[in-house]
Amino acid sequence: MSLTISAERASRIAAVRFDYGAQTRQAIAACNLCGGSRFVVLTHRDRYGYDAEAHACAACGLVFLNPRMTADAYGRFYRGVYRPLVSAFHGRRIDAHTIQAEQRDYAVERAAFIGPFLTGGGLQTMLDIGGSTGVVAHHFAREFGLQGTVIDPAPLEVEEARRFGLDTITGLVEEHDFGARQFDVVIICQTIDHLLDVGGVLARVRALLPARGLLFLDIVDFRAAYLRQWSVEDAVKIDHPFYLTDSTMVAYLRRAGFDVLRADIARDRLHVSYVCRPAESTRATKAPPMIAARTVSPPPRRTRSRPAGPPTSSRSARSSRSASRTWAWSGASRTWPPGSAWSRRSRAVHKA
Numbered sequence: 001m002s003l004t005i006s007a008e009r010a011s012r013i014a015a016v017r018f019d020y021g022a023q024t025r026q027a028i029a030a031c032n033l034c035g036g037s038r039f040v041v042l043t044h045r046d047r048y049g050y051d052a053e054a055h056a057c058a059a060c061g062l063v064f065l066n067p068r069m070t071a072d073a074y075g076r077f078y079r080g081v082y083r084p085l086v087s088a089f090h091g092r093r094i095d096a097h098t099i100q101a102e103q104r105d106y107a108v109e110r111a112a113f114i115g116p117f118l119t120g121g122g123l124q125t126m127l128d129i130g131g132s133t134g135v136v137a138h139h140f141a142r143e144f145g146l147q148g149t150v151i152d153p154a155p156l157e158v159e160e161a162r163r164f165g166l167d168t169i170t171g172l173v174e175e176h177d178f179g180a181r182q183f184d185v186v187i188i189c190q191t192i193d194h195l196l197d198v199g200g201v202l203a204r205v206r207a208l209l210p211a212r213g214l215l216f217l218d219i220v221d222f223r224a225a226y227l228r229q230w231s232v233e234d235a236v237k238i239d240h241p242f243y244l245t246d247s248t249m250v251a252y253l254r255r256a257g258f259d260v261l262r263a264d265i266a267r268d269r270l271h272v273s274y275v276c277r278p279a280e281s282t283r284a285t286k287a288p289p290m291i292a293a294r295t296v297s298p299p300p301r302r303t304r305s306r307p308a309g310p311p312t313s314s315r316s317a318r319s320s321r322s323a324s325r326t327w328a329w330s331g332a333s334r335t336w337p338p339g340s341a342w343s344r345r346s347r348a349v350h351k352a
């Protein structure tokens, strides 16, 4: 267990009795975004103290867990472990009931952002991927006159969604067969980093949307996340197979055949939201597009992100130095491919 995790938190996590090492995992051989196969190891453990490695693709900069749990293992994780584990981490109860107030605030705030795109377009149906308890889908459905469907792997949360009168599907979007069904609006709220195949899901969403359809999604900006705690380890968690940045998210969207209509950095400086529509040319590009000139998210200020006080252990001191190196290189990632930043990190790590 890492020295950066307090004894109290560590004992709460231990009490969840989740044996991560015993879960079935699979190695990722090809980058989900660009297909590259040269990776840089960024960390060997996550914020809970589990032995989880996060890798960055040396070609495009995408960060992901490797190896990661299989779809079956994640299915079991969401059925009984995920909320208790997050509760143990934060030291307060977080479940299908307690999260609803937070989700309501989120729904109201994001409805204001997406509203101008949803009104007056004759849009009627909506799919909420990873829709949890349905609070967000319910609010959007009521606000914009949409017929909402929620798909989520957690049965207890889907049960809550059903009580809102939403259509529900218990399962993973990667596995569910939608047949020829289409939806006018697809929303992926605080979910994309939980998916097992971001590229596959976006391609599927593209097929689920008619030409006039809209896609809303948001990400946890990985760069903002690791600078927040000044530690890559603390920004990595087994519940997130993927760690996106504005660069990698926009590359994903363009590759899947979407145009970004509007991007927005949340007040917390951690989440970035996107409203997208199918690109005029429905043919998805085969290679990651050039995105050098585009940056929505300015790097968080070091003075604001660094926690107060000196590091309390040699381990956290190492984390600080490690984050500091990455910070120094983050400027390099503004040019495509952003992977050059990770390549530099790789060399430095081998030297260290």
Ligand SMILES: [Zn+2]
Pocket (backbone or CB within 6 Å): 031, 032, 033, 034, 035, 036, 057, 058, 059, 060, 061, 062
């Ligand atoms: Zn890649």
